[in-house]
Structures are given as C-alpha cells and as structure tokens.
Amino acid sequence: MQNSFTEENYLKIIHALSGREGLEVTTNALAESTSTRAASVTDMLRKLADKGLIHYKKYQGVRLTESGEKVAISVIRKHRLWEVFLVEKLGFGWDEVHEIAEELEHIASKELVERLDSFLGHPRFDPHGDPIPDAKGNLTEPDYLILTDVGVGEKVLMMGVLDHAPSFLQHLDRSGITLGCVLEITEINDYDKSASVRINGSNSLFISLEVSKNLLVQRR
Amino acid sequence: MQNSFTEENYLKIIHALSGREGLEVTTNALAESTSTRAASVTDMLRKLADKGLIHYKKYQGVRLTESGEKVAISVIRKHRLWEVFLVEKLGFGWDEVHEIAEELEHIASKELVERLDSFLGHPRFDPHGDPIPDAKGNLTEPDYLILTDVGVGEKVLMMGVLDHAPSFLQHLDRSGITLGCVLEITEINDYDKSASVRINGSNSLFISLEVSKNLLVQRR
DNA sequence: AAAAAAATTTAGACTACCCTAAAAATAGAT
DNA sequence: ATCTATTTTTAGGGTAGTCTAAATTTTTTT
Ligand SMILES: [Mn+2]
Ligand SMILES: [Mn+2]
Ligand SMILES: [Mn+2]
Ligand SMILES: [Mn+2]
Numbered sequence: 001m002q003n004s005f006t007e008e009n010y011l012k013i014i015h016a017l018s019g020r021e022g023l024e025v026t027t028n029a030l031a032e033s034t035s036t037r038a039a040s041v042t043d044m045l046r047k048l049a050d051k052g053l054i055h056y057k058k059y060q061g062v063r064l065t066e067s068g069e070k071v072a073i074s075v076i077r078k079h080r081l082w083e084v085f086l087v088e089k090l091g092f093g094w095d096e097v098h099e100i101a102e103e104l105e106h107i108a109s110k111e112l113v114e115r116l117d118s119f120l121g122h123p124r125f126d127p128h129g130d131p132i133p134d135a136k137g138n139l140t141e142p143d144y145l146i147l148t149d150v151g152v153g154e155k156v157l158m159m160g161v162l163d164h165a166p167s168f169l170q171h172l173d174r175s176g177i178t179l180g181c182v183l184e185i186t187e188i189n190d191y192d193k194s195a196s197v198r199i200n201g202s203n204s205l206f207i208s209l210e211v212s213k214n215l216l217v218q219r220r
Numbered sequence: 221m222q223n224s225f226t227e228e229n230y231l232k233i234i235h236a237l238s239g240r241e242g243l244e245v246t247t248n249a250l251a252e253s254t255s256t257r258a259a260s261v262t263d264m265l266r267k268l269a270d271k272g273l274i275h276y277k278k279y280q281g282v283r284l285t286e287s288g289e290k291v292a293i294s295v296i297r298k299h300r301l302w303e304v305f306l307v308e309k310l311g312f313g314w315d316e317v318h319e320i321a322e323e324l325e326h327i328a329s330k331e332l333v334e335r336l337d338s339f340l341g342h343p344r345f346d347p348h349g350d351p352i353p354d355a356k357g358n359l360t361e362p363d364y365l366i367l368t369d370v371g372v373g374e375k376v377l378m379m380g381v382l383d384h385a386p387s388f389l390q391h392l393d394r395s396g397i398t399l400g401c402v403l404e405i406t407e408i409n410d411y412d413k414s415a416s417v418r419i420n421g422s423n424s425l426f427i428s429l430e431v432s433k434n435l436l437v438q439r440r
Numbered sequence: 441a442a443a444a445a446a447a448t449t450t451a452g453a454c455t456a457c458c459c460t461a462a463a464a465a466t467a468g469a470t
Numbered sequence: 471a472t473c474t475a476t477t478t479t480t481a482g483g484g485t486a487g488t489c490t491a492a493a494t495t496t497t498t499t500t
Contacts, residue, residue, distance in 0.1 A: 040457070108323065109323075111316075115311065258449085
C-alpha cells in the first residue's frame with residue numbers, strides 16, 4: 001500500500017533526527033519538528049510501526065527499519081532533485097525552493113524521478129550542498145567541517161549550510177558567500193568568536209559566530 | 221483558505237462536464253467522474269457551495285461560480301503546463317503523462333507555475349492539443365471539427381484528441397497519427413463508417429468510427 | 441394524474457490525522 | 471530509595487472525505 005504525505009514527512013524527519021548513527025528519536029523531538037502535539041505523534045508512530053516502517057517500543061523512542069529508511073531516502077532524493085530543478089532550470093534562489101520541494105517530494109512516479117535526474121545531469125548535490133541519494137538508495141554524507149573548527153590563516157571551500165532558513169540564506173547572499181567560494185579566516189575575535197573572512201581572495205567581511213556555526217566547509 | 225486536492229479535482233471535473241456553455245452538472249455524473257458514490261458527491265457539493273465555489277440548489281445540479289471557475293482554470297493551466305514539461309523536457313510519451321500531471325497540478329506555488337511557463341516558452345497547447353489557459357485565466361477553446369464531420373477527399377490537420385486514454389493514444393502512435401499531421405479521407409465505408417485515411421500524403425490506413433469520433437481536426 | 445423508476449439527499453458509520461486533558465512511565469534530584 | 475519533574479501514552483473527541491442503506495424528490499411512463 002501507498003504511504004501518505006504525512007507518513008512520508010514523518011519518515012523523512014525521523015531520518016534527519018536520528019542522524020548518521022541512527023540514534024533513537026524521541027516523541028517530543030518529532031512533535032517539535034512536525035509542529036504537532038506529542039499525542040498525535042504517538043498515534044502516527046503506532047501506525048508506522050504497524051506498517052513495518054519503524055522500530056517502536058513504547059517510551060523507548062523510534063528508529064527507521066530498512067524499509068522505512070528506503071522510503072525516507074527516496075523522499076530525500078526527490079526533494080533534493082526538485083530543488084536542483086527549481087534553481088538550475090527555473091532560476092529560483094536557493095532561499096526560495098525548500099517549501100516548494102516540500103510538496104514536490106511527494107509526487108509518486110518512480111519514472112519521473114529517474115527522468116528528472118537524467119534531465120538535470122545526475123547532480124550529486126542540491127543547491128544547499130546536501131548530497132543527493134542515488135537511484136539505488138545510497139546516501140553518503142560527506143564529512144565537512146563547520147567553519148568554527150577552522151583556524152586563522154586557513155583557506156577552505158564553502159560546501160554547504162546547516163541552517164536552511166531563507167533568512168540565513170539571504171544573509172549569505174548579501175555577504176557574497178556562495179557554494180564553492182574560498183573562505184580564508186583572517187582574524188577571530190576572542191571576545192565573541194566573530195571572524196574576519198576573505199572571500200575568493202578579495203573582499204573581506206565580518207561574520208558572527210552564529211553564521212560560522214552554520215557553514216559547512218572543506219580544507220583546500 | 222486553501223483548497224484541498226479533492227476540492228480542486230471536483231472543480232476541475234465540474235468545469236469539464238459543464239462544457240463550453242456552462243451547463244448544470246448532475247450529482248451522478250460527478251460520482252461517475254470522481255469514482256465515488258453519489259452520497260459522497262452531495263457532501264462535497266455542500267462544502268464547495270459553502271465556500272462559494274459553486275452554485276448549488278438541492279436536486280438541481282451545480283455550476284461553477286466566478287471564483288470556482290478561477291480555481292478550476294488555474295488547476296487546468298498547471299495540469300497542461302506540467303504535461304508539456306513531461307513530454308518536451310523529460311521525453312515522456314503523450315500516453316504516459318496524464319496521471320503524473322494529475323498530481324503535479326495541485327502544487328500550490330503561483331511563482332512556480334509562471335516560471336515553468338517561461339521555461340517552456342509559453343506553450344499554447346498541451347501534448348494532447350488542449351489549449352493552455354494564460355496567466356490571467358483566459359481559456360479559449362478552439363473550435364475544431366471531429367473527423368467524422370469530414371467528407372471524402374478533404375484534407376485536414378490533426379489538432380487534438382477527445383479520448384485521453386493511454387490505450388487510445390498508443391493506438392494512434394502505432395497508426396502513425398500525431399498532432400499536426402495531415403489526414404486525407406480517401407474513402408468512407410457506408411456499412412460501418414470506417415474510413416481510409418492518408419497520413420501526410422503517403423501511407424494509407426483504415427480507421428474505425430470509434431477512432432474517428434475521438435480525433436479533433438481542422439480544415440486546410 | 442397517478443404510479444413506477446431514477447436521481448438525489450440524509451442518516452449513520454468508518455479511517456486518517458489532529459487536538460486537549462488525564463493517566464502512566466521514565467528520568468532526575470534528594 | 472523515594473519523591474518530583476518530565477516525557478510519553480491513553481482517553482475521548484473533532485474535521486475531511488469516504489461508504490452503505492434508507493428516505494426523499496424529480497422524472498418518466500402509463
Ligand atoms: Mn513534505
Ligand atoms: Mn536542500
Ligand atoms: Mn488531480
Ligand atoms: Mn492533456
């Protein structure tokens with residue numbers, strides 16, 4: 001049987017919250033992320049467990065089963081491919097595409113996804129630097145550094161963001177920080193951990209700790 | 221407030237069934253088209269009437285209001301634009317796109333539709349020859365002939381289909397009948413009204429009355 | 441014009457998803 | 471180890487959309 005939009009959203013969120021290690025996800029965390037009440041989450045968990053999509057023992061949190069993981073990754077694949085489409089083909093800004101992809105990710109057709117993937121040239125990453133799972137469901141998270149882990153004098157490549165909020169992405173746009181740009185830390189203020197950063201070797205700007213904490217980068 | 225998928229589907233179907241003249245649509249016709257029971261239709265009609273999307277008097281059938289018409293046409297615009305995308309950009313066959321567009325037509329973003337329209341070069345017709353409403357909601361149905369209205373010796377252009385069923389479209393593919401091809405009636409059999417037709421001046425084939433009745437054409 | 445047939449609506453019920461309030465279980469503090 | 475605070479589940483209920491069966495209205499036939 002088919003999964004509903006709601007079920008797919010739950011699975012995707014459980015995947016995100018359980019992280020690389022596949023930790024147990026709590027009811028409250030899910031209530032927070034789905035903007036529903038804990039009682040509603042419990043109802044849904046019982047249903048997902050009945051369908052064999054999650055491992056669920058009362059009071060013990062949840063993990064995805066193999067089958068649940070498969071569904072979650074398929075939804076993530078669709079989400080990220082559609083985001084690439086919206087940015088690369090339709091000219092949307094990276095701050096505008098998340099909400100739309102949140103709907104498009106639920107379009108069922110398998111054939112559509114594969115043709116879209118070809119049309120886009122089999123992109124490996126979405127407009128926010130997040131990796132796109134392949135058709136077989138393999139998803140490899142690159143291990144990037146957070147900019148706060150980089151010292152003065154180091155040059156790094158900007159590879160992704162942790163915060164996907166439009167306001168954060170628009171702030172990066174205004175600062176001239178784009179995916180793939182070279183960032184060189186020229187100074188870190190001891191007092192508030194704000195930093196001076198040179199972008200692509202030229203203009204320099206101040207960025208707050210709040211911003212640094214949300215930038216994923218890579219050495220060299 | 222937002223309309224649900226179900227409401228949008230009802231409005232689109234009411235639009236289709238009430239035709240050019242905006243005739244009253246019956247409960248049973250809607251039950252048939254929506255694959256639900258008449259009792260379910262009645263429930264929905266009450267809701268659509270409460271939202272001001274249809275004119276509804278018990279036992280008297282329904283018509284769209286101005287506002288309902290606007291929603292219906294917006295859904296049709298999205299449906300047909302997505303079909304163009306699927307065929308022109310992703311290489312789907314015209315027999316494969318209807319079901320997928322049936323889902324895509326409910327994606328809300330207005331901005332998305334307008335960018336998609338630009339990306340596709342503002343197409344006027346969908347892959348089945350149906351006209352695409354413009355951004356302002358104007359929909360002009362060209363007045364085509366049905367092939368059964370064409371006499372022996374006449375040459376016409378193939379402009380569209382009445383039946384959108386994959387099996388019919390695949391039959392046309394196998395016959396070599398495509399949108400825009402020239403059809404010349406060389407013979408009509410009096411007994412069963414089957415016809416001999418020359419396609420693009422070359423190869424000739426028999427087509428049944430059933431097929432003729434579903435082909436929209438234009439003189440010259 | 442009445443009776444029969446067909447179409448439509450109402451009544452009552454079900455599933456999916458969500459809610460609030462109360463109960464139960466777990467985790468944390470003393 | 472017990473008590474308290476927090477988390478989670480259960481209980482009971484609501485809306486959207488669907489169903490079947492029964493009642494009502496309209497249409498057709500006689
Ligand atoms: Mn979603
Ligand atoms: Mn993304
Ligand atoms: Mn639809
Ligand atoms: Mn079409």
